[in-house]
Amino acid sequence: MADTxxxxxxxxxxxxRDTIDIPVLDNIDLEISRGEFLALMGPxxxxxxTLLNLIAGIDKPNSGxxxxxxxxxxxxxxxxxAKWRARHVGFIFQLYNLIPxxxxxxxxxxxxxxxxxxxxxxxxxxxTALSVVGLExxxxxxxxxxxxxxxxxxxxxxxxxxxPTLLVADEPTGDLDAKSAEEILDLIKRLNEEFHxxxxxxxxxxxxxxxxxxxxxxxxxxxSKSGGVYExxxxxx
Amino acid sequence: MxxxxxxxxxxxxxxxxxxxxxxxxxxLVVAVFVALMSLxxxxxxxxxxxxSPENVVILRDGAQTEMQSFVTxxxxxxxxxxxxxxxxxxxxxxxxxxxVVLINLLRRGDISASxxxxxxxxxxxxxxxxxxxxxxxxxxxxxxxxxxxxRKIADRFQGASxxxxxxxxxxxxxxxxxxxxxxxxxxxxxxxxxxGVSDAFDRxxxxxxxxxxxxxATRDQLVSRIEAEQRLKLESKSELAYYEExxxxxxxxxxxxxxxAIIMGIGAxxxxxxxxxxxVAYRTREIGTLRALGFSKLSIMTSFVIESMILALIGGVxxxxxxxxxxxxxxxxxxxxxxxxxxxxxxxxxxxxxxxLVFSLLLGFIGGLLPSRTAARMPITKALREI
Numbered sequence: 001m002a003d004t005x006x007x008x009x010x011x012x013x014x015x016x017r018d019t020i021d022i023p024v025l026d027n028i029d030l031e032i033s034r035g036e037f038l039a040l041m042g043p044x045x046x047x048x049x050t051l052l053n054l055i056a057g058i059d060k061p062n063s064g065x066x067x068x069x070x071x072x073x074x075x076x077x078x079x080x081x082a083k084w085r086a087r088h089v090g091f092i093f094q095l096y097n098l099i100p101x102x103x104x105x106x107x108x109x110x111x112x113x114x115x116x117x118x119x120x121x122x123x124x125x126x127x128t129a130l131s132v133v134g135l136e137x138x139x140x141x142x143x144x145x146x147x148x149x150x151x152x153x154x155x156x157x158x159x160x161x162x163x164p165t166l167l168v169a170d171e172p173t174g175d176l177d178a179k180s181a182e183e184i185l186d187l188i189k190r191l192n193e194e195f196h197x198x199x200x201x202x203x204x205x206x207x208x209x210x211x212x213x214x215x216x217x218x219x220x221x222x223x224s225k226s227g228g229v230y231e232x233x234x235x236x237x
Numbered sequence: 238m239x240x241x242x243x244x245x246x247x248x249x250x251x252x253x254x255x256x257x258x259x260x261x262x263x264x265l266v267v268a269v270f271v272a273l274m275s276l277x278x279x280x281x282x283x284x285x286x287x288x289s290p291e292n293v294v295i296l297r298d299g300a301q302t303e304m305q306s307f308v309t310x311x312x313x314x315x316x317x318x319x320x321x322x323x324x325x326x327x328x329x330x331x332x333x334x335x336x337v338v339l340i341n342l343l344r345r346g347d348i349s350a351s352x353x354x355x356x357x358x359x360x361x362x363x364x365x366x367x368x369x370x371x372x373x374x375x376x377x378x379x380x381x382x383x384x385x386x387x388r389k390i391a392d393r394f395q396g397a398s399x400x401x402x403x404x405x406x407x408x409x410x411x412x413x414x415x416x417x418x419x420x421x422x423x424x425x426x427x428x429x430x431x432x433g434v435s436d437a438f439d440r441x442x443x444x445x446x447x448x449x450x451x452x453x454a455t456r457d458q459l460v461s462r463i464e465a466e467q468r469l470k471l472e473s474k475s476e477l478a479y480y481e482e483x484x485x486x487x488x489x490x491x492x493x494x495x496x497x498a499i500i501m502g503i504g505a506x507x508x509x510x511x512x513x514x515x516x517v518a519y520r521t522r523e524i525g526t527l528r529a530l531g532f533s534k535l536s537i538m539t540s541f542v543i544e545s546m547i548l549a550l551i552g553g554v555x556x557x558x559x560x561x562x563x564x565x566x567x568x569x570x571x572x573x574x575x576x577x578x579x580x581x582x583x584x585x586x587x588x589x590x591x592x593x594l595v596f597s598l599l600l601g602f603i604g605g606l607l608p609s610r611t612a613a614r615m616p617i618t619k620a621l622r623e624i
Contacts, residue, residue: 010392050618058529058617079533086531093621101247114240114531158530 545605
């Protein structure tokens with residue numbers, strides 16, 4: 001596969017509950033190209049969020065390697081990993097995860113506080129991100145003053161404001177009505193097509209998954225097809 | 238860059254009920270701390286600030302207070318011949334033999350009595366205490382049965398007001414003046430002339446001698462000379478040092494102040510901790526989000542500790558304001574060295590307020606530390622799952 005961005009090699013993850021080992025991911029091999037828009041599907045407990053967390057660097061595998069842009073992130077210390085996430089990963093959560101006491105502007109600005117950008121440069125970036133999601137007129141609004149769809153758009157602006165290499169979305173439409181969900185999916189698709197962001201989206205919803213270029217199915221911790229061969233939805237063939 | 242401070246401040250406003258309750262707890266603790274320490278402070282300063290730097294107190298060897306001491310009239314004559322003593326305009330050494338006795342007086346509005354110090358002084362003795370000012374009536378005349386009373390004693394004891402008559406030993410003394418000694422230990426005394434007091438209490442010796450050294454620099458040489466004089470067997474020290482030794486009277490109050498503050502402080506720490514734990518639990522998902530975005534454990538921990546310290550500092554400021562009205566209130570206690578009444582005022586100094594604010598910050602720091610650690614150490618994936 002040309003220009004691989006993400007490469008998972010024999011990744012295994014299990015959780016320990018009391019004395020029992022619960023396997024979640026079993027020897028996963030996966031390659032994802034730069035600029036890909038990939039949907040991760042599977043039943044509850046199949047390990048899709050765990051897989052997403054490993055790729056996003058907020059969890060570590062028990063064995064195997066997670067190589068992103070030629071960097072094995074499993075070898076990074078916690079502090080290095082935090083810095084790496086700030087620079088390379090944009091997060092989109094099911095429940096938006098905006099900070100309620102901060103305005104839309106301040107929420108989007110948060111990841112930029114970890115950079116050395118000046119206040120005016122930060123403002124420029126935040127306003128650009130807000131205009132991409134169509135909410136530049138809502139910068140002073142607090143999350144409670146926004147609809148679910150708007151909150152998720154602010155969260156997307158926060159995810160793209162640092163211009164990260166990779167966007168990870170965990171059920172981004174799971175808490176939205178059909179119309180808002182469709183708008184969010186269109187926006188995510190636009191980020192992929194127009195801004196060439198590599199996107200991995202975990203979803204239950206086949207309609208949401210149908211927006212992706214490709215779909216991977218996870219079942220009981222095993223990929224239904226691995227090594228970059230995806231089941232491509234008919235609509236996109 | 239750290240998590241912005243407005244995040245913490247706005248969270249305190251959002252959870253205003255628990256914020257106010259914690260602030261209230263800390264405010265009360267700090268108020269009690271300030272009140273108790275101002276009590277100890279006032280008592281301390283009433284004794285420490287007593288005395289002039291060039292004055293020297295002479296007592297019997299081994300005596301810790303004037304009450305336990307005696308200096309014979311012969312010894313007083315010898316002392317005046319020792320070189321290094323300042324002289325007045327007529328060339329006489331500035332030295333005052335003084336008689337100090339305790340009398341029992343009834344407190345105003347109370348049936349309980351307390352010991353009050355009566356000091357018999359010469360004209361020189363009065364001159365040696367220039368900070369003593371008459372605030373009512375006039376100075377006593379020698380040997381006609383007149384006395385002056387400190388304002389604090391006059392206010393707090395029966396029969397000690399201007400115009401009253403005091404029974405001192407076997408003689409009656411008319412109160413002809415009220416004085417203010419500027420918050421020093423003399424503010425707890427009754428003064429009359431040394432001859433009259435000696436006669437009233439049948440004292441053949443002085444209790445102590447107070448004299449003035451030529452200057453502060455030669456004071457210590459004078460002290461050594463007096464102590465080296467074998468005929469006298471007397472002990473001498475600077476007047477400041479003598480009263481500083483008396484400050485052990487404030488020890489129990491200071492100790493009590495610190496003890497009560499520590500006990501209450503522990504309670505306040507738990508209060509603060511409780512608020513912060515609740516706040517951490519309430520914001521678990523936010524903490525997970527901030528960590529996922531790349532904020533370090535240290536910045537999360539710092540943010541929560543700062544939040545707790547802001548909370549405590551607000552409480553500390555309110556506590557100081559609550560305690561301020563006690564500043565200047567006069568009271569009295571027993572000096573356990575002299576067994577006499579020490580009149581003094583609650584004294585809130587800038588230093589005390591500063592230490593109260595530091596104390597409140599410390600409460601905030603300790604109260605915030607454990608919850609902050611919990612917040613920072615939470616696995617990101619677990620924190621993100623919290624609803």
